[in-house]
Structures are given as C-alpha cells and as structure tokens.
Amino acid sequence: MEIRKLTPTDAENYRTIRLEALKNKPEAFSSSYEDEIDYSVEKYRGRFNNDHTYTFGAFKGDNLVGTVTLICETKKKIKHRATIVAMYVKPDQRKLGVGKALMNEAINKAKDLKEIEQIYLAVTAGNEFAKRLYTSLGFVTYGVDRNGLKIEDTYFDEELMVLEL
Template sequence: MEIRILNSSDAEAYRKIRLHALQGNPEAFSSSYEEEVEYPLERTASRLDEGTSFTFGAFIDNTLVGVVSLVLETRHKIKHRATIFAMYVNPDHRKLGVGKQLMVAAIEEAQKLDEIEQIYLTVNASNEPAKRLYLSLGFKTYGVDKRALKIEDQYYDEELMVLVK
C-alpha cells in the first residue's frame, strides 16, 4: 500500500472515490452526492492543490482505495488548529488498516507544522468502527452535535473530537 498526498493530477480518481463515498455513506458527510456530482473536475483539481490543505490517498495496485483531508485554519486567532475531513475507505478495503494509515499520515503532517496544536474532526455518533480508530489514535470526544445532519426525514448526531499535540 502506498500513502501519499494527492494533487491535481489525481483529480479524476479522487472525484470518483469521493462521489462513491457520498452515495454509499451519505450519513458520514455534510456534503451530498447531489451537490458534488455537479462540480466540474477543475474544481476538484484546484481543491487538491490548495496550499492550506492536504488530501492523502491510499493506493493498492495503483488504485485509490481511501482518502482523508487535513485542512489548516488560516484566520489568525485559530491558526493553531487543523481539521480532519472527508475520511473514507472503500468497503472492499476496510479492516485492512487503510484508514489507520491514512489518519497517521494526516496526523504526522500536522505534527510537522509547529503552529498546529490541535486537530479536530467530527464523526457520525453511530459509526463505532471509526470512533474506535480515532480514540486509538488519541482523539477525545468533547461534545455531541445533536441532529447535526438531516437526510430526508432522518437525523444523525455527530461526535466532536480533538487531538491535542
């Protein structure tokens, strides 16, 4: 398995896995498939080349099977923070350590940056495997956002988690 930071040349593969994630696990993301399927590929490419975020990809046999993004805050008062977004591993590659390796890469990248002191993430409160992974990496729950997402008539709570360096 290869873990590396994605760039605009990976836009097509990233868009494919991202849309698959949004369609297959809509309760895990605040974005929706219906919104993002309309985005042009150029938007995805430019997002991957932003200087304030890092999107990591896990490749097995040159196929992108998992992703996670680390986004740095840019406003002066919160530049000591970064946030993990868009964590996803294809169902066929779960329970193989892909998610853990992606998360470790993102955390290590944040630790290289002296100004980053805290890493935040949110996770669907009912996603026990993801919560176990995040807890095992040192994240702590500091709150619950009740009814954070609404998909049709169903509400989903999100746990708010932080890792302090």
C-alpha cells in the same frame, strides 16, 4: 499500499471515490452526492492547489482505495487548529489498516507544520468502527452536535472529537 499527498493529476480518481463515498455513506459527510455530482474534475483539481489543505490517498497499485483531508485554519487566532474531513476507505479495504495509515499521515503532517496544536473532526455518533479508530489514535470526544445532519426526514448526531498534539 502507498500513502501519498494527492496532486491535481489525481483529481479524476479523487472525484470517483468521493462520489462513491457520498453515495454509499451519506450520513458520514456534511456534503451530499447531490451537492457534488455536478462538480467538474477541475473543481476537485483546485482542491489540491492551495497551501492550507492536504488530501492524502491510499493506493493499492494504481487504485485509489481511501482518502482523508487535513484542513489547516488560516485566521490568526485559530492558526493552531486543523480539521480532518472527507475520511473514506472503500468497503473491501476496511479492517486492513488503510484508515489508520491515512489518519497517521494526516496527523504527522499536522505535527510537521509545527503551529498546529489541535486536530478536530466530527464523526457520526453511530459509527462505532470509525470512533474506535479515532479513539485509538488519541482523539477524545468533547461534545455532541445533536441532529447535526439531516438526510430527508432522518437526523444524525455527530460526535465532536479533538486530538491535542
């Protein structure tokens, strides 16, 4: 398995795995499949062209099997913060260390940036597997966003977690 920062040339593969993630685990993301199905490859390509967002991919051969994004804040008062979003590992690659490797890559990038002191993330309260992963990496829950997501008539709480670097 190779973990590396995605580049604009990875946009088509990223779009495919992103739409799969949104379709298969809608409760895990604030965005929805319906929101992003019409996004062009160019829109995704643009995500890889700024200096405050880092998207990493896990590859098995040429296959993109997992992703995670680290977004660094740009406003002066909160430049010490970053947020993990869009964490996803294909079902057949789970429990093989892919998620942990992706998270470690994102955490190490935040540490390399020096000014980042805290990494935040939100996880669906019922997602015990993901919560165990995040806790094993040092994240702690600091709050709960009750009914943070609504899919049709069903609400999902989100646990808010932070890692102090």
